[in-house]
Amino acid sequence: GALVYQYPRRTICxxxxxxxxxxxxxxxxxxxxxxxxxxxxxxxxxxxLSTVNSAIKYEQNFTQEKFPISHPNLSFSSMTVLNAxxxxxxxxxxxxxxxxxxxxxxxxxxxxxxxxx
Amino acid sequence: xxxVTQTEGPVxxxxxxxxxxxxxxxxxxxAYPNLFWYVRYPGEGLQLLLKVITAGQKGSSRGFEATYNxxxxxxxxxxxxxxxxxxxxxxxxxxxxNNAPRFGAGTKLSVKP
Numbered sequence: 001g002a003l004v005y006q007y008p009r010r011t012i013c014x015x016x017x018x019x020x021x022x023x024x025x026x027x028x029x030x031x032x033x034x035x036x037x038x039x040x041x042x043x044x045x046x047x048x049l050s051t052v053n054s055a056i057k058y059e060q061n062f063t064q065e066k067f068p069i070s071h072p073n074l075s076f077s078s079m080t081v082l083n084a085x086x087x088x089x090x091x092x093x094x095x096x097x098x099x100x101x102x103x104x105x106x107x108x109x110x111x112x113x114x115x116x117x
Numbered sequence: 118x119x120x121v122t123q124t125e126g127p128v129x130x131x132x133x134x135x136x137x138x139x140x141x142x143x144x145x146x147x148a149y150p151n152l153f154w155y156v157r158y159p160g161e162g163l164q165l166l167l168k169v170i171t172a173g174q175k176g177s178s179r180g181f182e183a184t185y186n187x188x189x190x191x192x193x194x195x196x197x198x199x200x201x202x203x204x205x206x207x208x209x210x211x212x213x214x215n216n217a218p219r220f221g222a223g224t225k226l227s228v229k230p
Binding site (some may be wrong): 004008010026032034036041042046049057093095105106108109111 | 118132141161163164165168208211216218219221222223
């Protein structure tokens with residue numbers, strides 16, 4: 001079956017430092033990967049959608065300068081949180097899917113929980 | 118932009134009772150978005166429960182149902198008889214082609230034995 005692994009599961013970083021998280025698709029080829037953040041007491045906010053061979057599409061309030069994403073092949077994506085501050089803490093999820101249609105199922109990892117000191 | 122509003126939790130029901138979690142959507146960029154319910158069980162990752170991409174149709178899974186109602190822009194989640202194992206957080210989501218879904222705030226459901 002389709003599985004998505006995210007690592008690290010949890011991480012702590014000092015304010016102003018950066019932190020990289022990874023997303024691995026197992027058992028399928030992820031033509032697109034969506035990154036989300038769930039801040040405390042909030043829902044999952046879409047950060048960006050990365051589609052192989054296309055430009056990465058960032059949502060309003062999220063920028064490439066702050067959350068650079070790499071999607072070098074069909075099984076792997078990474079995202080870095082640059083200059084992390086308190087408001088960046090939360091659970092970061094990646095959702096990977098086959099195909100380009102919006103109705104295709106997204107398979108999610110368990111997330112990377114970021115704590116910023 | 119596109120958005121989803123759902124029942125504010127937590128919701129507590131007793132086992133074998135019926136359940137409805139309301140969800141309404143607002144889609145400004147597309148007339149007929151794809152609609153989803155995702156679920157997150159304790160200690161597990163987010164997973165798709167059901168989806169409907171055609172207005173007027175009903176999706177079902179694990180005893181849950183949701184009907185895509187374009188007149189009322191709703192996609193309420195229902196189950197006739199809940200079980201303790203249904204305790205989880207449920208997220209209504211809206212998506213469009215070539216983009217990732219946007220989630221509602223989530224509704225935490227607790228089912229009492």
